[in-house]
Amino acid sequence: MPTTRLLIEYDGTDFRGWQIQPEGPTVQGAIEDALAVALRHPVAVVGSGRTDTGVHARGQVAHFVTEAAVDAFRLKASLNGLLPPSIAVLAVAPAPDGFHARYDARRRRYVYHAATEPRALDRRTRVHLWPAPDVDAMNEAARRLVGRHDFSSFCRTKSETTNRVCTVRLARWGPGARPGDFDFEVEADRFLHGMVRGIVGTLVEVGRGRRSPSDVADVLAARDRRAAGPAAPPHGLVLDRVEYDAPPA
Amino acid sequence: MPTTRLLIEYDGTDFRGWQIQPEGPTVQGAIEDALAVALRHPVAVVGSGRTDTGVHARGQVAHFVTEAAVDAFRLKASLNGLLPPSIAVLAVAPAPDGFHARYDARRRRYVYHAATEPRALDRRTRVHLWPAPDVDAMNEAARRLVGRHDFSSFCRTKSETTNRVCTVRLARWGPGARPGDFDFEVEADRFLHGMVRGIVGTLVEVGRGRRSPSDVADVLAARDRRAAGPAAPPHGLVLDRVEYDAPPA
Numbered sequence: 001m002p003t004t005r006l007l008i009e010y011d012g013t014d015f016r017g018w019q020i021q022p023e024g025p026t027v028q029g030a031i032e033d034a035l036a037v038a039l040r041h042p043v044a045v046v047g048s049g050r051t052d053t054g055v056h057a058r059g060q061v062a063h064f065v066t067e068a069a070v071d072a073f074r075l076k077a078s079l080n081g082l083l084p085p086s087i088a089v090l091a092v093a094p095a096p097d098g099f100h101a102r103y104d105a106r107r108r109r110y111v112y113h114a115a116t117e118p119r120a121l122d123r124r125t126r127v128h129l130w131p132a133p134d135v136d137a138m139n140e141a142a143r144r145l146v147g148r149h150d151f152s153s154f155c156r157t158k159s160e161t162t163n164r165v166c167t168v169r170l171a172r173w174g175p176g177a178r179p180g181d182f183d184f185e186v187e188a189d190r191f192l193h194g195m196v197r198g199i200v201g202t203l204v205e206v207g208r209g210r211r212s213p214s215d216v217a218d219v220l221a222a223r224d225r226r227a228a229g230p231a232a233p234p235h236g237l238v239l240d241r242v243e244y245d246a247p248p249a
Numbered sequence: 250m251p252t253t254r255l256l257i258e259y260d261g262t263d264f265r266g267w268q269i270q271p272e273g274p275t276v277q278g279a280i281e282d283a284l285a286v287a288l289r290h291p292v293a294v295v296g297s298g299r300t301d302t303g304v305h306a307r308g309q310v311a312h313f314v315t316e317a318a319v320d321a322f323r324l325k326a327s328l329n330g331l332l333p334p335s336i337a338v339l340a341v342a343p344a345p346d347g348f349h350a351r352y353d354a355r356r357r358r359y360v361y362h363a364a365t366e367p368r369a370l371d372r373r374t375r376v377h378l379w380p381a382p383d384v385d386a387m388n389e390a391a392r393r394l395v396g397r398h399d400f401s402s403f404c405r406t407k408s409e410t411t412n413r414v415c416t417v418r419l420a421r422w423g424p425g426a427r428p429g430d431f432d433f434e435v436e437a438d439r440f441l442h443g444m445v446r447g448i449v450g451t452l453v454e455v456g457r458g459r460r461s462p463s464d465v466a467d468v469l470a471a472r473d474r475r476a477a478g479p480a481a482p483p484h485g486l487v488l489d490r491v492e493y494d495a496p497p498a
Contacts, residue, residue, distance in 0.1 A: 010370075058427075090366055178307075
C-alpha cells in the first residue's frame with residue numbers, strides 16, 4: 001500500500017502529548033484531523049514514538065497509508081494551512097512500501113534545554129536551573145550511561161514494556177546557543193517511557209552535589225525507578241531527530 | 250543620584266510595545282510596577298529606546314534612579330519573581346552617576362528572523378517567508394544602506410523626529426540556526442521609528458524580484474516613506490543588543 005512519511009515540528013505546550021487519548025488535544029489527533037480534511041477520508045497516523053504532555057519535537061517522524069493519490073507538495077501546504085500554528089509539517093515524502101515510522105527507526109535523538117538565567121523568549125523550551133550545576137560532574141555521570149544497559153531505573157513504573165534494554169550512543173551536556181544556556185544531547189536505539197526526563201533529573205542531582213557521578217552505575221544496577229532522581233520538567237525536552245536506514249524525509 | 254542599569258529580555262507578543270501608554274500592557278509599565286513593589290516606592294524607568302507592539306528584545310537596556318540602597322543580586326531575583334514570565338531581567342548592575350540608557354547608547358543592534366519553512370517552536374519570533382527570496386540580491390541592496398544617510402524614507406510618517414540621519418554600520422542577511430532559517434542583522438548609532446521593519450519590507454521586495462538592488466539608493470534619496478516597501482511584521486524583530494562606551498551591564 002502506498003505509504004507517505006511526514007516530518008513534524010510541534011510546540012507541546014498545549015497538547016496532552018503525541019498519542020491520541022480522551023483527556024485532551026493531542027498532536028497525533030490534530031494531524032489525523034487535518035489529513036482527513038486534506039485527503040477527504042480518514043487515515044491512521046503512526047509516529048516514531050509517543051512524547052509526553054508538554055514535550056516538544058523538532059523532528060518527529062510519522063507515516064500513513066492511503067490508496068488515494070498524494071501530491072506531497074500540495075499536501076504539505078494544505079496541512080500547514082489546516083493545522084494550528086503550534087504544529088508545522090516540515091516535509092511530506094513518499095516512503096517505501098511497508099515503511100513503519102516506529103518499527104523501522106534505528107536511532108532517536110532528544111535534546112534537553114536548560115539555562116542558568118531566566119529566559120523570556122525561550123521560556124517554553126528551556127528550563128531555568130539555578131544555581132548553575134557542575135556540568136563536568138554531570139558529564140562524568142552521563143558517560144556511565146553510554147552503552148547497552150537495562151534502563152528499568154529510568155522507566156516509568158506504569159510502563160508495560162518488558163524489554164528494558166537500550167543502547168545509548170551519546171549522552172552529553174554542552175553549551176547552548178547563548179551564554180548561560182546548556183543542552184543535554186542523548187541518542188539511543190530506543191527510549192523507554194519517561195527515560196530522558198528521569199536521566200536529566202538524576203544528572204541534575206549529580207550537578208547539585210547530591211549524588212556522586214559513580215552513583216549512576218548503582219542506579220542502573222538497581223533496576224528500580226526509586227533508585228533514580230525525579231523526572232525533570234517536560235517543557236525542556238525536544239525530540240530532535242529520528243534516524244532510519246534510508247535517509248529521513 | 251545613584252543609578253542602576255537593567256539588561257532585559259522580553260517576548261513582545263502580549264505587550265503594546267515598550268513605552269507606557271493607555272491602551273494596554275507595556276514592558277516599561279510591567280517593570281515599573283515590579284520595581285515599585287521590590288523597592289517599596291515608585292521609580293521611573295528609562296529604556297534605550299521604544300520597541301513597537303509585538304517586537305521582542307534579548308538585550309534591552311534601561312536605567313532608574315533611586316536614593317534607596319539597591320542590592321543588585323537580590324533585586325534581580327525579586328524582579329524575576331514579580332514580573333510575568335514573558336519578561337526576564339538578565340542583569341542588574343550599578344551604573345555611573347548620570348548614566349542615561351537612551352542618550353548614552355552608542356550603537357543598537359536588531360535582528361530580524363525569517364524562515365522559508367513554517368516553524369512551530371519559533372513561531373513567535375520568526376516570520377514565514379515563502380517562496381525563498383533571493384538572499385544575494387537582498388544583500389546587494391542591504392550594502393547600499395551602510396553608511397551615513399537620511400533614512401526619512403524608512404521612518405514612520407507620524408514620527409516627529411526632525412533629524413533623520415543615521416549611521417548604519419552593518420546590514421546583512423545570513424543563515425540562521427536551522428536549515429531554511431535566515432536572519433537580517435542591522436547595527437546603527439540610532440534607528441528611527443519603524444525603520445528596521447521598513448528596511449526589511451523593502452529588502453524582501455528586492456528578494457522577490459519586485460525591485461532591483463540599486464532601487465534602494467533611489468528610495469533613500471526620495472526621503473519619502475511612500476518610496477519604500479511595506480513594514481515587515483513586528484514578530485520577526487528582536488532588539489538584540491545596545492552598546493555603550495562603558496561595558497554593558
